Amino acid sequence: MQKQRLRDYGITVGELETGPQNTITDVTGVAVGHVTLSNGDIQTGVTAILPHQGNTFREKCIASSHVINGFGKTMGTIQMSELGTLETPILLTNTLSIGTVSDGLIEYMLDQCPEIGTSTGTVNPIVGECNDMFLNNIRAKNVKKEHVLESITNASSQVEEGTVGAGTGMLCYSLKGGIGTSSRMMEMTHGTYTLGVLVVTNFGILRDLRINGKAIGEELKACLQSKWEEKDKGSIMVIVATDLPVSERQLNRILKRSVTGLSRTGSIITTGSGEIIVGFSTANKVPHEKTAVPLEMKNIHEEDIDLAFRAIGEATEEAVLNSLTQATHVIGRDGNERPALKDLLEEFGIDLNKK
Numbered sequence: 001m002q003k004q005r006l007r008d009y010g011i012t013v014g015e016l017e018t019g020p021q022n023t024i025t026d027v028t029g030v031a032v033g034h035v036t037l038s039n040g041d042i043q044t045g046v047t048a049i050l051p052h053q054g055n056t057f058r059e060k061c062i063a064s065s066h067v068i069n070g071f072g073k074t075m076g077t078i079q080m081s082e083l084g085t086l087e088t089p090i091l092l093t094n095t096l097s098i099g100t101v102s103d104g105l106i107e108y109m110l111d112q113c114p115e116i117g118t119s120t121g122t123v124n125p126i127v128g129e130c131n132d133m134f135l136n137n138i139r140a141k142n143v144k145k146e147h148v149l150e151s152i153t154n155a156s157s158q159v160e161e162g163t164v165g166a167g168t169g170m171l172c173y174s175l176k177g178g179i180g181t182s183s184r185m186m187e188m189t190h191g192t193y194t195l196g197v198l199v200v201t202n203f204g205i206l207r208d209l210r211i212n213g214k215a216i217g218e219e220l221k222a223c224l225q226s227k228w229e230e231k232d233k234g235s236i237m238v239i240v241a242t243d244l245p246v247s248e249r250q251l252n253r254i255l256k257r258s259v260t261g262l263s264r265t266g267s268i269i270t271t272g273s274g275e276i277i278v279g280f281s282t283a284n285k286v287p288h289e290k291t292a293v294p295l296e297m298k299n300i301h302e303e304d305i306d307l308a309f310r311a312i313g314e315a316t317e318e319a320v321l322n323s324l325t326q327a328t329h330v331i332g333r334d335g336n337e338r339p340a341l342k343d344l345l346e347e348f349g350i351d352l353n354k355k
Contacts, residue, residue, distance in 0.1 A: 004342060005161070006321045009352045011212045013321070014314030016307075019183035022318075024196030025157040026183040027241040029053050029282055032198065033155030034165030034179070035147040043136040043332040046101060046143055047165035047179060048151040049090040049198060049239050051280050057113045057123060058288045060085040062297075063280040064252040068259055072235050072274030075102050076126040084248030086280045087288070088125050089152055092166035092200050092237055095131045097143035102127045104148025120288065128237040128276060130202035132169030135332030159198070162326030166200045169332060171234060172324055173217060173266065174206035176338040180323025184311035186244065188304055195242040195308060197258070197315040201323040202234035203273040208266035211321055211352050217266060223348045233272030236262070238316060240279030244308060245298040255279045257309040261316030 006013070007022070019026025029052035036045045051061045063086035065077040073095055080086065088109055093101045105125040110116055116123050132138060151165065159181050161167075167178025183196035209217030238258050246254070255277040262275065269275055284297045300308075324341045331337040345352065 004325055006318055006325050009325070011352055013318040014310070016184040016186070016311055016314055019185055019194050019196065022183055023159040023181040024049070024183060024198040024239065024241050025159055027194045027196045027243050027282060030196065030241045031155035031157060032159045033151040033153070034160060035151045035154070036164045036168050037142055038163070038168050041137040041333045042140070042142050043169035043330055044094045044097070044132050044138070044143060045165040045168040046147045046151040047092040047167070047200065048155055050152065050155045051086055051089070051241065052282050055112060056089060057087045057109060057116065060087045060286040060288065061280040061282055062246065062248055062251060062284050062286065064248050064255055065279070066252060066255040066277040068275035068277065069269050069271070069273060071272055072129065072276045073098055074128045074276050076124045077278065079124045080126065085286050086126060088123060090126045090128070090239055090278060091148060091151070092128045093143055094136060094138055094166070094169065095129045096138050096141055098127055098129050100141065100143055100145060101148050104145035107145060108149055108152060126278060128278060130166070130170055130200050130235040130237060132202065134171060134336050135330055135338065136169035137333045161322055163328045163330060167323065169330070170200060170202035171338050172201035172320070173204035173209040174338070175324060176327040176330055176340045177201035178323050178327045180319040180321065180326065182315040182318035182322060184315045186307045186311050188300070188307065193242065193244040195240065195244065195311040195315060197312065197319045198239045199316070199319045199323055200237045201320055203236045204267055208268065210264065210266040214352065216350070216352065219350060220344055235274035235276070238277045240277065240312060241282070242279070243282050245283035245300060246281050247297070247299045250299060250305060251279055251281055253305065254308045254312055257312050258316045260313035262320065264317045265320045
């Protein structure tokens with residue numbers, strides 16, 4: 001079966017309109033790049049999210065992070081929470097490659113900004129992870145620094161989903177997971193704005209999976225007579241981009257509502273699963289160098305924010321489901337394997353639209 005996104009099955013999530021591509025790159029200037037390492041026991045990779053097309057160190061974005069469940073190993077979120085800004089691309093990979101990817105990202109930023117560590121301070125790299133050890137020989141640490149640079153230079157407005165980049169070896173609801181993305185438009189009296197989400201899915205238990213309100217996980221488990229349903233001990237990284245003018249505090253409030261989208265897919269946020277949200281707004285740029293006059297920042301009125309709450313829930317839900325429908329069957333480390341949702345739907349003749 002040809003790779004399909006959720007909407008190709010006739011399913012619409014929520015009530016808001018999507019952006020033109022229904023991806024995180026519907027937010028102008030945002031770009032995504034992948035490096036995929038897929039060969040036998042090697043099932044891993046790197047994904048880069050660029051917040052805009054300028055120099056992210058010299059023109060920082062308003063940013064925030066939120067921890068739903070803290071079983072994760074992100075880097076850089078402490079300073080982000082303190083200062084409320086993002087000054088590098090966001091890199092995603094597997095758990096044991098955090099150090100290598102951070103080192104590669106730092107080298108990239110030093111090359112972009114000769115002033116770092118000489119005439120100004122150092123740099124705060126943002127790196128997130130999920131554990132792909134079931135399908136990937138994670139101990140081999142196959143992700144290298146050159147893969148970081150390649151993922152950044154590969155970045156474009158076209159976002160590949162499923163078994164790619166940081167999502168290559170990931171599982172979702174005991175099936176093959178990976179990269180998923182979606183976006184929503186927000187029409188307000190002062191303008192129309194976009195909010196986009198990209199996820200790396202590596203969480204969930206098969207019987208809990210719900211699509212379009214349908215308990216598809218229970219149906220699949222009955223069909224499979226599953227002997228391999230795993231405990232939920234993975235994670236999810238949720239990256240949120242928007243051009244909505246918000247303060248760091250408002251952005252943090254929006255990020256918290258991503259949990260509504262996760263819950264609608266069936267997640268109960270188990271103890272062994274790390275749910276980490278990182279988000280940024282491109283509406284206000286914060287210059288690195290001190291200005292002679294106070295900075296002027298625009299932000300929405302609090303009465304507008306419910307629309308953003310709805311947008312992030314809908315986009316997160318659809319991004320997770322896109323990661324499932326776009327994933328492909330993988331046989332990895334020690335012959336471990338996970339089927340793709342699309343293959344199971346075809347094999348068992350399951351209609352996602354039928355209640």
